[in-house]
Amino acid sequence: MIKKITTPDDLIRIKKQTRTFEKVPEKGVHVAVGMNTCGMASGAKETMAAFRESLAYYDLDAKVFRTGCAGMCFYEPLVDVFLPGQPRITYKGLSCDGVSRVVEDHILGGQVVENWVLAQTVVGDKRLPGIPTYDEIPYCRGQHKIVLARCGHIDPEDIYQYIAMDGYAASAKALEMDPEQVIDTIRRSGLRGRGGAGFPTGLKWQFVREAKGHPKYIICNADEGDPGAFMDRSILEGDPHAVLEGMLIAAYAVGATRGYIYVRAEYPLAVERLRKAIQQACDLGLLGPNIFGSDFSFDIRLKLGAGAFVCGEETALIASIEGKRGMPHPRPPFPAQNGLWGKPTNINNVETYANVAPIISNGAEWYAAIGTPDSRGTKVFCVTGKIKHSGLIEVPMGTSLRKIVYDIGGGITAGRAFKAVQTGGPSGGVLPEALLDLGVGYKELAEAGSIMGSGGMVVMDENTCMADVARYFLSFTRSESCGKCTPCREGLTRLYEILDRICKGNGHADDLDRLESLATTIKDTALCGLGLSAPNPVLTVLKYFREEIEAHIFEQRCPAGVCPDLVWYRINADRCSGCGQCRRACPVEAIVGRPKVPHEIDRMKCVKCGTCLEVCPPRFHAVECVSGQVADEPQAVSSER
Amino acid sequence: MLQAVQTMFGYVPREAVAQISKRLRIAPARIFGVVTFYAQFSLHPKGRHTILCCQGTACHVRGGGTLFDKIKNDLNVAEGHTTEDGRFTVERVYCVGCCSLAPAVIIDNTAFGKLTPGKIPDILSRYD
Numbered sequence: 106m107i108k109k110i111t112t113p114d115d116l117i118r119i120k121k122q123t124r125t126f127e128k129v130p131e132k133g134v135h136v137a138v139g140m141n142t143c144g145m146a147s148g149a150k151e152t153m154a155a156f157r158e159s160l161a162y163y164d165l166d167a168k169v170f171r172t173g174c175a176g177m178c179f180y181e182p183l184v185d186v187f188l189p190g191q192p193r194i195t196y197k198g199l200s201c202d203g204v205s206r207v208v209e210d211h212i213l214g215g216q217v218v219e220n221w222v223l224a225q226t227v228v229g230d231k232r233l234p235g236i237p238t239y240d241e242i243p244y245c246r247g248q249h250k251i252v253l254a255r256c257g258h259i260d261p262e263d264i265y266q267y268i269a270m271d272g273y274a275a276s277a278k279a280l281e282m283d284p285e286q287v288i289d290t291i292r293r294s295g296l297r298g299r300g301g302a303g304f305p306t307g308l309k310w311q312f313v314r315e316a317k318g319h320p321k322y323i324i325c326n327a328d329e330g331d332p333g334a335f336m337d338r339s340i341l342e343g344d345p346h347a348v349l350e351g352m353l354i355a356a357y358a359v360g361a362t363r364g365y366i367y368v369r370a371e372y373p374l375a376v377e378r379l380r381k382a383i384q385q386a387c388d389l390g391l392l393g394p395n396i397f398g399s400d401f402s403f404d405i406r407l408k409l410g411a412g413a414f415v416c417g418e419e420t421a422l423i424a425s426i427e428g429k430r431g432m433p434h435p436r437p438p439f440p441a442q443n444g445l446w447g448k449p450t451n452i453n454n455v456e457t458y459a460n461v462a463p464i465i466s467n468g469a470e471w472y473a474a475i476g477t478p479d480s481r482g483t484k485v486f487c488v489t490g491k492i493k494h495s496g497l498i499e500v501p502m503g504t505s506l507r508k509i510v511y512d513i514g515g516g517i518t519a520g521r522a523f524k525a526v527q528t529g530g531p532s533g534g535v536l537p538e539a540l541l542d543l544g545v546g547y548k549e550l551a552e553a554g555s556i557m558g559s560g561g562m563v564v565m566d567e568n569t570c571m572a573d574v575a576r577y578f579l580s581f582t583r584s585e586s587c588g589k590c591t592p593c594r595e596g597l598t599r600l601y602e603i604l605d606r607i608c609k610g611n612g613h614a615d616d617l618d619r620l621e622s623l624a625t626t627i628k629d630t631a632l633c634g635l636g637l638s639a640p641n642p643v644l645t646v647l648k649y650f651r652e653e654i655e656a657h658i659f660e661q662r663c664p665a666g667v668c669p670d671l672v673w674y675r676i677n678a679d680r681c682s683g684c685g686q687c688r689r690a691c692p693v694e695a696i697v698g699r700p701k702v703p704h705e706i707d708r709m710k711c712v713k714c715g716t717c718l719e720v721c722p723p724r725f726h727a728v729e730c731v732s733g734q735v736a737d738e739p740q741a742v743s744s745e746r
Numbered sequence: 747m748l749q750a751v752q753t754m755f756g757y758v759p760r761e762a763v764a765q766i767s768k769r770l771r772i773a774p775a776r777i778f779g780v781v782t783f784y785a786q787f788s789l790h791p792k793g794r795h796t797i798l799c800c801q802g803t804a805c806h807v808r809g810g811g812t813l814f815d816k817i818k819n820d821l822n823v824a825e826g827h828t829t830e831d832g833r834f835t836v837e838r839v840y841c842v843g844c845c846s847l848a849p850a851v852i853i854d855n856t857a858f859g860k861l862t863p864g865k866i867p868d869i870l871s872r873y874d
Contacts, residue, residue: 146847146857178847332802332841370749370786371839373855409749412785414840430783489804489845527803563803563845577806581840587783692819714812716863 109390111398113277116268123269125259126170127187134160134167134212135187139257141174141342142374143335147181148200155204156184163213173343175257176497177244180223183257186211192233197223244494244513249475249483252459253499256343261378264385267346273391275462279354280397287358288314291461293469295481300326300417300454301529301558302634303480303547306461309451312441313359316449323356323364323403324445324452326422330369330414331530332581334561336485337455339497341368341375344459345382349392349405351458354465356403359451364405367422370412379407414585418633419452421587432587433633454559456485476502480546484557488514490564491521503544510541510564521566524665525650529558531578532638534645535571554645556638570667571650572657575643576604582639593636596627600643609670612658621647666730669713673731676717678703681727687717703727748780748787757788785839793828793835795873798852802841809862810849814838816863817851820870833874 110116126135138144138153153169160167175183180197186207187193196207199221210216217233224245225236232238239245259266267273279287292307313321325348329337341348352364368376383405386392394402408426415421416431423445425431444450460482464472473481480502486509489495493515500509506526510516517523525535528545534555536543543549547557565574583597600623603616613619624640624647631637647654656662663671676687676696681703688696688704695711698704706717721728751762758781767774781787799814814825818836821829828835839852847859851869858869 142857143847143859146850146859181847330841332806333804333845334841335845371841411749411787412839413783428780430780487845489848490807495804495845495848531803561803561845563807565807569807574807577803585840714815719862 107388109388110273111390111395113274113281113397116273116277119265119268120271123265125266125269126168126172127193127258129187129189131189132166133189134165135170135185136160136167137170137172137185137187137260139174139181139183140171141339142372143174143178143339144181144183145374147198149182151201152182152184152199152204155201156208159205159208160212163208165208165212167212170260171262172259173256173261174339174497176253176339176499177223177494178496179494183223188212188215190228190231192228192231192236193226194233194236195223195225196221243515244496244498247500247504247508247513248498249501250499251463251472251475251483252340252347252456252485253343253497254463255347256339259344261343261345262381264346264382264389264391267344271466272346272462273350275465276350276353276357276391277397279357279465280399280401284314284358284360287354287465290469291358291464294464294472295469295476296457296460296464296472297480297547298454299456299460299484299559301532301556303557306453306457309441309453310355310359312439313361313449313451316442318442318447318449320363320448321359321361322445322448322450323352323359323361324419324422324426324440324450325352325364325366325455325458326417326419326452327366327368327372327375327455328410328417328422329372329455329559330417330585331532331559331561333489333527333563334487334530334559336487336497336560338372338375340455340459340485341372342378345375345378346386347459347462348379348455349382349386351453351461352405353392353396353403354461355451355453355458357401359449361451362403364403365408365426365445366405367408367410367416367426369410371410376407376409383407413587414581415587415633415635418635420633422452423450430587432589433635435632456560477544477546479548480557484545484560486545486560486562488562488564490527490562491518491566491569492516492564493518500545502546505542505544506536507541509545509562514564517564517566521568523564524567524569525565525571525574527555527563527565527574527642528561529556529638529641530561531581532556532635532641533558533561534641535565535574535649536645537649539649554648555641568665568667570608570663570665571646571653572604572608572663573665573667575646576601576608578642579604579639582635586635586639590630590632590636592627592630593632593639596623596631597636597639599623600627600640604643607654607657608663608668610657610661610668612654614658616658617647617651617654663732666732671732672713673708674706674711674713674715674717675729675731676704676706677727677729680725682725684722684725686720686722687728690716690720692716748777752787755791757791760789791828793832795833795854796835796837798837798839800841800848800850800852801838802845802848804845805841805849808848812863813849813851813861813866816866817870820866834870 184196184199296306297303421431421433440450485499579601588594624643683701695707718728850859
């Protein structure tokens with residue numbers, strides 16, 4: 106039987122007794138492998154197994170730990186090596202073959218393996234020459250970690266390590282305050298909902314507290330459906346207790362007794378870690394009856410989503426928890442008055458809850474000092490797409506897009522030109538280069554026609570076609586529309602059809618006006634957040650990239666060389682050496698030519714898959730993707746992709 | 747409950763819907779309404795392995811579409827369907843949260859990232 110925690114002193118006792126893996130005993134060796142979904146997809150499981158095997162072979166007194174994601178997904182698998190009295194050394198991209206080198210040279214020989222080393226974390230004044238610290242890596246400079254502070258520093262499946270890093274201390278503190286004081290602290294911190302809409306969290310809690318009805322419920326929205334956003338998954342996988350603790354404090358503040366976490370079934374690892382975390386918290390008495398010896402009781406249940414984007418909308422999510430079709434209903438009544446099972450319900454996003462404990466610990470003023478007057482604190486963004494360093498970053502609100510894309514993200518891949526950044530998932534907008542100096546914040550992004558959303562950021566380069574991007578988002582939102590209200594169900598499909606014919610070169614002259622009026626109408630009349638924001642990509646593309654759409658309609662030309670119906674491929678005879686790579690790779694045998702003689706593409710057979718462009722050796726650059734009408738002088742788009 | 751059925755059988759058989767309807771006194775139409783609403787439920791048996799092709803934004807701009815076509819082409823199967831030998835079911839999903847490794851596919855809970863059409867045959871050959 107595990108001894109339950111009944112007083113804050115119990116927490117301090119556990120904190121003193123527990124070592125995180127960052128504290129290595131004398132003569133010991135600790136190795137920590139990043140084991141989030143992204144790490145595992147890069148082979149972290151194999152790396153971990155190789156370490157176990159290799160360390161056992163040398164009979165070393167070593168322990169291998171799993172940890173969460175440090176946000177640098179492009180460097181996965183990431184491995185930390187801790188030796189007593191030495192700085193922590195982080196290795197990047199360490200696959201199995203590198204493991205034996207690290208064990209032999211570094212752990213046994215004391216020599217850091219330079220091929221894979223990424224950074225050191227200095228302990229005391231001992232610093233190894235020639236290796237940068239985290240602050241000296243451009244990706245980490247400019248970041249401010251509050252929500253992600255513990256990710257990558259603890260084993261997410263071990264509650265003791267969370268407590269060792271001051272976990273649950275905030276809930277002990279909160280339970281000694283009045284619920285009103287807790288709400289007041291959150292309100293003064295200026296925390297706003299991180300799920301998309303940006304509603305002030307403290308105000309929401311107050312509504313639920315004041316609402317009549319019993320029991321009250323707490324819901325954590327972990328139905329992260331936005332393509333291009335995975336911060337909730339990373340938080341749940343890397344630091345699940347931070348979310349549980351945030352929910353616990355919220356429950357105490359609003360007077361709720363039961364909480365639900367609605368998590369996507371597409372995130373099996375997050376579900377597993379949450380399940381373990383809830384179990385451990387129950388075992389220690391941090392969830393359940395009489396928490397910290399008070400008369401406050403709270404428990405949490407997991408609900409698995411079943412794959413419906415609209416369930417991220419709060420009223421739809423509540424319907425889904427009740428076992429119904431996840432369809433939204435008009436508000437008011439708001440969930441704060443009439444939520445789950447008709448009772449007052451507080452619903453926040455994963456990242457919002459993860460912000461709660463740090464605010465309680467450090468005070469509202471500390472949090473409010475970060476960010477901009479309108480948007481306080483930090484925000485986690487997932488920077489992905491055609492960018493060098495794609496991953497998870499946490500920056501203070503107000504940081505400019507340029508800083509995120511170029512300084513932290515490292516710029517565009519393959520040295521191409523920046524074209525646009527899409528923020529806020531499929532409901533957000535596409536912002537052009539002219540707006541790169543915009544600081545990220547709820548107000549700033551809304552004024553530019555986009556939204557903060559959950560914080561997805563997809564970077565697009567010159568080889569991305571904006572008409573195709575708009576069509577892509579519509580294909581997503583129209584298939585995820587629940588079909589309850591007409592503007593969304595019919596309107597989005599019509600928008601898609603218009604964009605589809607534009608991409609195929611069959612656009613009409615008045616399509617631009619039609620798109621605009623239809624999109625505006627949907628925005629004015631749809632029922633829930635999905636429909637209200639789904640036209641955003643279309644509207645921003647029309648606003649900032651109108652010329653490109655016009656090229657599709659009036660010249661049957663795709664300037665980026667993406668839309669298959671508007672491009673064709675040719676081989677530049679001056680550059681082709683007749684190596685035959687494209688001829689062999691072509692799936693439809695459309696390329697003809699004898700060895701060492703320039704090849705040709707039979708345009709009647711070509712299906713425009715682009716394989717020839719991909720396989721043509723860079724030193725020749727002979728295959729070109731061309732867009733424009735055949736009779737005119739076509740405009741070469743690119744000879745590489 | 748439907749999720750348990752889906753996990754156990756790999757799909758939701760019509761008989762199961764009839765049973766649930768009887769026991770819980772809920773009209774079958776209501777249950778079918780829920781089953782068809784969510785992408786996770788299927789009314790048809792699935793193959794031994796399920797390939798989820800990510801068509802999220804990041805995967806889309808990094809060539810997820812071509813990858814999807816290649817898989818469907820190689821296996822000679824349409825989206826949402828199962829190969830004739832019952833080996834694979836190919837499905838489209840919007841974002842599996844591996845955007846930094848785009849384009850990605852997930853086969854039976856194992857994620858493969860940074861894929862190109864050329865890597866597909868090798869990966870598929872590992873499953874039978």
